[in-house]
Amino acid sequence: MNIIVPIKQVPETSNVKMDTETGTMMRDGVESIINPLDLYAIEIAIQVKESHGGRVTVVTMGPPSADKALREALAMGCDDGVLISDRKFAGADTWSTAYVLVKAIEKIGAVDLIIAGERATDGDTGQVGPNIASAMDLPLATYVSRIDAVTGTSITVERMTEEGYEKLRLPLPALLTVVKEISYPRLPTLRGKQRARKTDIPTYSVADLDVVENHLGLTGSPTRVVKIETPKVTRGGKIYKVVDDHSLEEAVDGLIEFMKKKEII
Amino acid sequence: MEYKGVWTIAEAHEGDLKAVSFELLSRGRKLADELEEELVSVLIGGKVKEERVKELIQRGADRVILVEDPLLDRFIVETYSKVLIDLIDKKKPEIILSAATVNGRTLMPHVAMRIHAGLTADCTELGIEETTRNLLQTRPAIGGNILATIKSPDSRPQMATVRPKSSRPLELDESREGVVERIEFSRDLYDDRVKHLETISGGEEDINIQESDIVVSGGKGMKKIDNFKMLSDLAHAMGGVVGASRDAVDRGWARYPQQVGLSGKTVTPNVYFAIGISGAIQHLAGMKTAETIIAINTDEDATIFQVSDFGIVGDLFDVLPLLTQKLAKEVK
Ligand SMILES: Cc1cc2nc3c(=O)[nH]c(=O)nc-3n(C[C@H](O)[C@H](O)[C@H](O)COP(=O)(O)OP(=O)(O)OC[C@H]3O[C@@H](n4cnc5c(N)ncnc54)[C@H](O)[C@@H]3O)c2cc1C
Ligand SMILES: Nc1ncnc2c1ncn2[C@@H]1O[C@H](COP(=O)(O)O)[C@@H](O)[C@H]1O
Numbered sequence: 001m002n003i004i005v006p007i008k009q010v011p012e013t014s015n016v017k018m019d020t021e022t023g024t025m026m027r028d029g030v031e032s033i034i035n036p037l038d039l040y041a042i043e044i045a046i047q048v049k050e051s052h053g054g055r056v057t058v059v060t061m062g063p064p065s066a067d068k069a070l071r072e073a074l075a076m077g078c079d080d081g082v083l084i085s086d087r088k089f090a091g092a093d094t095w096s097t098a099y100v101l102v103k104a105i106e107k108i109g110a111v112d113l114i115i116a117g118e119r120a121t122d123g124d125t126g127q128v129g130p131n132i133a134s135a136m137d138l139p140l141a142t143y144v145s146r147i148d149a150v151t152g153t154s155i156t157v158e159r160m161t162e163e164g165y166e167k168l169r170l171p172l173p174a175l176l177t178v179v180k181e182i183s184y185p186r187l188p189t190l191r192g193k194q195r196a197r198k199t200d201i202p203t204y205s206v207a208d209l210d211v212v213e214n215h216l217g218l219t220g221s222p223t224r225v226v227k228i229e230t231p232k233v234t235r236g237g238k239i240y241k242v243v244d245d246h247s248l249e250e251a252v253d254g255l256i257e258f259m260k261k262k263e264i265i
Numbered sequence: 266m267e268y269k270g271v272w273t274i275a276e277a278h279e280g281d282l283k284a285v286s287f288e289l290l291s292r293g294r295k296l297a298d299e300l301e302e303e304l305v306s307v308l309i310g311g312k313v314k315e316e317r318v319k320e321l322i323q324r325g326a327d328r329v330i331l332v333e334d335p336l337l338d339r340f341i342v343e344t345y346s347k348v349l350i351d352l353i354d355k356k357k358p359e360i361i362l363s364a365a366t367v368n369g370r371t372l373m374p375h376v377a378m379r380i381h382a383g384l385t386a387d388c389t390e391l392g393i394e395e396t397t398r399n400l401l402q403t404r405p406a407i408g409g410n411i412l413a414t415i416k417s418p419d420s421r422p423q424m425a426t427v428r429p430k431s432s433r434p435l436e437l438d439e440s441r442e443g444v445v446e447r448i449e450f451s452r453d454l455y456d457d458r459v460k461h462l463e464t465i466s467g468g469e470e471d472i473n474i475q476e477s478d479i480v481v482s483g484g485k486g487m488k489k490i491d492n493f494k495m496l497s498d499l500a501h502a503m504g505g506v507v508g509a510s511r512d513a514v515d516r517g518w519a520r521y522p523q524q525v526g527l528s529g530k531t532v533t534p535n536v537y538f539a540i541g542i543s544g545a546i547q548h549l550a551g552m553k554t555a556e557t558i559i560a561i562n563t564d565e566d567a568t569i570f571q572v573s574d575f576g577i578v579g580d581l582f583d584v585l586p587l588l589t590q591k592l593a594k595e596v597k
Contacts, residue, residue, distance in 0.1 A: 011407075037528060098378060121527055124406050125386035127374035130342070134378040139459045140342050142371040145521070156462070160522060161367050162475060163278065164467030166339075169460040180528050181521040222383030222420035226401070229412045234571050235558065241565065242579030251577045252587045255559065256595060258575050262557055264479070264536050265503060265595055 001054030001150075003045045003113045005078065006101055006132070007038040009062050009069040010122040034069045038117035039076075039185035041178050044147065045115045046077045046186070052150055055079040057108060061089055061100055067201060074196035075188030082108060086205040091218030094123070098131030099220065103209040105136070113155065114175040118143065129177035139170040145181040267357070268421040270305055271297040272330075274349075274363035274372070275321060277310035282317045284476060285364035287434035290325035292391055292427055293362055294435060296400070299393045302359065303327045309348050311338030322443035325435045329443065330356075334450035340368045343456035346375040351454060353380060358422045360400050362391075365426035366475075377424050383417025384424040387531070389431045389554055400425065408527050408550035429475050430533040431554065467522060474523055478535040479505025482525055482552070485512040486541020486562065486581060493518050495585045496540065502592045508532065510542045526551035541581050544569030561585070 012033040034042075045056045058073040060066045061084040070081035084104045092100065105111060114133075119126030126142075133140035145165065146158040156169045160179055188196075206216065214220060238258070240251035259265045273293040275286035290306060297304035306326040308318065312333060321329050332348055349372065353361070363369035365387040377384035389412075390403035399416045400423040406413050417423045467473070474480050481500040483493055496507045509519030511526055525532055527547035537555035542548060544560070544567055552558070553572060560573040561581050570576045577584055 094374065094384070095378060095381065122407050124408070125374075126370055127377075127384060127386055130371050130374035131378040134346065134375040140371070140375065141459070142342075143367050158465070159367075162283075162473050163464075165465040166461060167463040167465065169462055171458050179521070180524075222381065222417045223385060223415050224418060225413050225415050227414040229414075230410065231405075231412050235574050237558070237570075237574035237576055239565075239570060239573075239576040239578060242577060242583065248579065248583055248587065251579060252584060252591055255575060255577065255588065256591055258559075259536075260595075262536070264557070265592065 001049060001052045001112050002110055003049060003054060003056045003115060004105055004108065004111050005038070005041050005045045005056060005058045005073070005115050006128070007042065007058050007060050007069060007073060007117070008035045008120045008122075009033070009060060009066040010035045010120055032065065032068070034072055035117055035120045035122075037119060037121060037180065040180050040183050041115045041117045042073050042076055042078060043183040043185040044178055045113075047183065048113065048147065048150060054112070057082060059084060059101065059104055059108070061085070061092070061097060061104070064203075070201055071196040071199070072188060074199050075192040076186055077192055081199065081201040083201055083203045084209075085203050088206045088213070088216050091221065092216065093221035093223045094125050094127040094131055095222055096216060096220040098128050098135060099215050100209065100211065101128070102132055102135045103211050104204050105132070107204065107209060112172045114138065114173070116175065116177045118177050118179050126177070129175060133175040136175070139174040140176075141168050141170055141174070142177045144176045144178045147182070268359040270303045270356070270358045271300065271360045272305045272307050272358040272362070272422075273326075274361065274369065275306050275308040276364060276366060276368060277308065277313050280311070280313055282308075282313060282320070283364075283366075284434070285366060285369075285429045286321065287324045288429065288432050289362050289364060289427060290321065291432050291435045293360075294325040296360060296391060296393060297327075300359070300398060305330055305358065307349070307352065308332070309337055309345055311335055318445060320437065322445075323437050323439055323441050325441075327443050329445045331445060331447045332450050333447070336452075336455055337450060339461040340372075341456070341459050341461065342368075342371050342375050343459060344454060345372050346379070347454040347456065348450065349376050350379060351451070352448070353422060361422045361424045363424075363426050365428050369426050373424055373426050382420045382422055382424050383415075384426075385415045385417075386426050388425045388427050389533075391425065391427070399423070405550075405554070408546055409553050410546065410550075428531065428533055428554070430478075474506050474508045474525065475530055475532055477506040479503050479538075480508045480525070480532050480534045480536070480552075480555075481505050481538040481540065482508035482510065482542060483513055483518070483540050484510035484542030484548075485516070487513060487518060488541075490516075490518040492582075495589070499538070499585060499589050499592070502589060502596060505534075505536075510545075510548050539569045539573070540585070542569055543567050544572065
């Protein structure tokens with residue numbers, strides 16, 4: 001079972017504080033991490049490998065420093081890493097990102113299963129996984145919350161929908177995007193870290209891939225960002241403080257009044 | 266052939282249409298009016314009730330393109346994608362909007378990739394650029410910390426998924442007339458590789474937090490799972506559903522489909538209650554666009570109060586019982 005997990009390096013935002021005056025994010029010293037939602041993809045890929053054999057290859061397209069994300073994944077138990085990096089890829093939107101990832105995956109060789117994260121926490125689109133499946137014409141299941149069975153030729157999964165779940169069977173090779181519910185990511189081990197440090201990670205540049213140049217980077221991206229705003233978070237609503245029974249009564253009455261005025265009740 | 270007209274993708278579920286199908290039409294109507302073009306609702310599915318199909322017209326569509334077949338009863342992206350691409354090839358719409366639901370967010374990138382079209386995810390605002398007539402698509406990104414406006418100047422159609430609940434359906438107008446165009450499903454578009462084996466209902470009615478007008482969410486401040494009963498009592502009194510912070514979900518007090526935030530769902534209800542939730546940015550990412558936000562928290566410095574329209578600094582175990590009790594009298 002050859003499994004490929006495309007991962008993305010994103011800015012770490014868990015400790016980011018908001019500047020309440022300007023409503024902007026304070027980004028000082030923000031570190032880069034593996035997209036948190038990709039950890040679930042890595043974990044389930046390792047689990048499938050552990051029970052069915054094979055190799056897990058993590059790939060990322062990004063700046064040379066994204067090498068770090070790949071090594072973290074190797075430390076968790078992935079076998080190989082591939083870095084896709086070239087100035088010409090910069091500025092890619094989801095279409096162009098997926099285009100390049102597909103070319104890289106084709107170069108890596110025979111694949112049975114591709115497992116992507118649900119979405120990246122920076123761009124927040126969730127489009128790259130379905131994009132890859134579409135371009136490679138692989139059967140696709142998105143929002144997968146459980147793998148029920150894997151055979152040599154098929155995979156049975158549960159997919160989260162608005163109404164509950166649905167069970168699908170896909171022939172292999174196939175592509176899944178997975179949600180948090182699917183697994184609990186393991187921590188890197190010391191041995192894993194040592195191995196990760198020693199592993200040779202090849203870098204693919206434009207010259208290594210069979211790509212059409214005008215499909216790359218900003219040029220190859222159909223979408224354009226025209227404007228970025230930082231919305232003000234503060235709403236400045238009314239605040240009641242409860243200190244005793246009387247103020248409790250007042251606060252609750254105030255809330256009910258408020259809800260009536262807003263036609264909530 | 267020139268690209269013309271605005272399409273919205275209707276979503277069917279068990280013979281009925283989902284509410285998002287109508288929300289999209291109010292978005293589409295505005296754009297179509299501005300462009301002075303036709304608004305088309307595209308419905309791909311099994312059999313859907315006649316009167317609901319008519320309702321698409323009564324709520325804004327000029328035309329319904331209907332591709333109905335028992336083989337299309339279940340959403341299977343490979344087939345749906347081929348059907349939609351076939352329609353696009355034949356009719357060349359200028360804009361396609363779908364809901365940012367699990368199926369919309371699967372179908373649209375599948376289609377966009379193959380036709381090399383620009384696609385913007387989970388938009389909360391749409392407009393037309395005056396000079397170019399391009400679609401301007403605005404969406405929150407980086408956990409809701411920025412709002413980005415995006416366009417696809419050179420590729421057609423311009424495609425976007427739109428956040429459910431971010432607009433209201435138009436009033437039903439029974440006098441509105443339009444065309445229902447049935448297009449036969451051609452079997453060579455059928456891709457039978459993926460098999461739908463079973464539908465497993467979420468069990469509790471509480472699961473669909475994205476479609477509810479009222480979401481009552483609890484966090485770590487709820488202390489234990491039994492206390493979540495207080496939230497469902499409150500929610501039910503108002504016809505709402507129960508959501509949760511990640512901390513509450515991780516502790517097993519609520520289920521993952523109920524999680525609101527960066528690694529959970531994004532909701533845009535009429536009213537969002539944050540009860541015993543501190544308001545970490547990852548949580549705010551999932552609920553900041555709610556129409557009205559109400560917070561209850563013991564900590565007056567909790568971030569959640571900054572985004573609240575109404576806040577009570579107090580112990581939820583005092584506030585909730587009294588609120589539920591008083592509410593019961595009001596709604597009766
Ligand atoms: C990559 C990443 C993704 C994440 N995704 C999400 C996500 O999708 N959704 C999410 O919610 N979080 C997410 N988080 C976690 C987030 O950072 C916070 O840890 C989490 O939201 C905190 O949950 P909470 O508000 O319930 O708990 P806490 O932050 O512990 O807040 C509990 C609040 O309850 C109040 N309280 C306590 N007792 C009472 C009482 N008796 N009455 C009233 N108030 C009381 C306290 O004052 C406190 O403000 C994510 C984090 C990371 C790193
Ligand atoms: N630059 C990238 N390199 C590798 N994988 C990526 C990249 N961008 C996105 N992905 C994958 O696609 C998923 C969805 O990302 P997105 O569409 O950007 O929200 C991520 O969880 C990753 O699995």
